[in-house]
Amino acid sequence: MMSRNILVTGAAGFLGSHLCDSLLAAGHSVIGVDNLSTGNLANLQHLDREDRFSLLEKDITKPFDLGKIDYVFNFASPASPIDYTRLGVETLLVGSAGTINTLDVARKYGAGYLHASTSECYGDPEVHPQVESYWGHVNPVGPRSVYDEAKRFSEAAVMAYHRYHGVDTHLVRIFNTYGPRLQPNDGRVISNFMVQALQGEPLTIYGDGSQTRSFCYVSDLIDGILRLSRSPEHFPVNIGNPDEWTILECAREILSVTGARSEIIFHPLPQDDPTRRRPDITRAKELLGWEPKIKLRHGLEKSLEYFKACIVARPA
Ligand code: UDP
Numbered sequence: 001m002m003s004r005n006i007l008v009t010g011a012a013g014f015l016g017s018h019l020c021d022s023l024l025a026a027g028h029s030v031i032g033v034d035n036l037s038t039g040n041l042a043n044l045q046h047l048d049r050e051d052r053f054s055l056l057e058k059d060i061t062k063p064f065d066l067g068k069i070d071y072v073f074n075f076a077s078p079a080s081p082i083d084y085t086r087l088g089v090e091t092l093l094v095g096s097a098g099t100i101n102t103l104d105v106a107r108k109y110g111a112g113y114l115h116a117s118t119s120e121c122y123g124d125p126e127v128h129p130q131v132e133s134y135w136g137h138v139n140p141v142g143p144r145s146v147y148d149e150a151k152r153f154s155e156a157a158v159m160a161y162h163r164y165h166g167v168d169t170h171l172v173r174i175f176n177t178y179g180p181r182l183q184p185n186d187g188r189v190i191s192n193f194m195v196q197a198l199q200g201e202p203l204t205i206y207g208d209g210s211q212t213r214s215f216c217y218v219s220d221l222i223d224g225i226l227r228l229s230r231s232p233e234h235f236p237v238n239i240g241n242p243d244e245w246t247i248l249e250c251a252r253e254i255l256s257v258t259g260a261r262s263e264i265i266f267h268p269l270p271q272d273d274p275t276r277r278r279p280d281i282t283r284a285k286e287l288l289g290w291e292p293k294i295k296l297r298h299g300l301e302k303s304l305e306y307f308k309a310c311i312v313a314r315p316a
Contacts, residue, residue, distance in 0.1 A: 007031050009033045009074050009076035033064075103169075106169075107161060118148075120138075130278065131238075155171055173237065177218055179306075194303065215245065215299070
């Protein structure tokens with residue numbers, strides 16, 4: 001692909017920063033935008049001397065214009081349950097006004113556009129595994145609604161800019177993803193269990209651990225997203241790893257990978273915690289020739305050094 005000028009919102013986040021790395025490696029120039037509400041500058045520190053990268057500390061809920069852009073990747077949002085419940089109104093704003101403002105940039109410059117949507121659009125799903133044609137089972141007023149409904153509004157906005165304004169848009173529905181640069185304190189299951197195991201603390205299972213998730217390693221996810229960004233597909237595409245684990249199995253795998261002998265303890269299940277989640281990736285396979293390659297065990301091993309370094313940097 002010829003070298004292009006690419007805007008990445010949420011660039012200092014877990015996925016945003018990995019996306020910047022891949023785009024730069026492909027020869028593009030990248031303008032990263034982040035208001036650092038949940039992003040972390042340390043994720044971009046290695047790009048300090050990269051001429052083709054710049055970072056602007058900016059809140060996308062206000063209209064903005066950074067000049068000619070060829071492609072927009074909209075990855076700005078608090079994303080972990082503890083972050084988006086702490087930043088509820090901010091999450092609603094970035095997923096509504098923020099999305100519209102980034103779509104306006106794409107429209108103005110005739111740029112391509114890819115929005116980071118989520119398996120949360122399916123809520124606590126009654127259809128399993130989740131296919132893109134399933135409309136979801138979402139509580140519009142529960143604790144997760146600030147995230148779920150913002151992401152669902154964003155999908156509607158993206159489709160509207162495609163239909164009414166002819167913007168070349170793409171929607172990826174991202175399932176649980178893990179790897180280096182996950183914030184060690186973001187409260188997510190992989191980060192919590194890794195940090196707990198490495199510190200010899202008990203692993204905290206919420207509920208009885210029978211709820212399931214399907215975990216995708218970050219490099220697989222970014223590969224799928226880049227393929228989608230180059231495809232002619234406008235409707236949502238699931239990107240995730242269909243290997244489904246109960247949370248109890250996940251805890252045991254993390255004990256095995258870390259060699260920790262922590263006990264497993266049980267806490268109450270948060271309200272509206274989805275009971276199961278697994279992507280049907282038939283569309284991704286057919287449209288993009290994509291499927292994940294990295295098994296959970298291998299991905300956890302690849303993440304070990306990162307989590308160990310986090311603990312050294314910030315002891316309990
Ligand atoms: N979970 C858990 N212990 C933890 C953190 C999370 O049992 O310390 C559970 C959580 O209740 C949920 C699953 O792990 O069922 C995944 O939670 P996460 O916050 O990673 O993301 P979600 O998929 O719910 O958005």
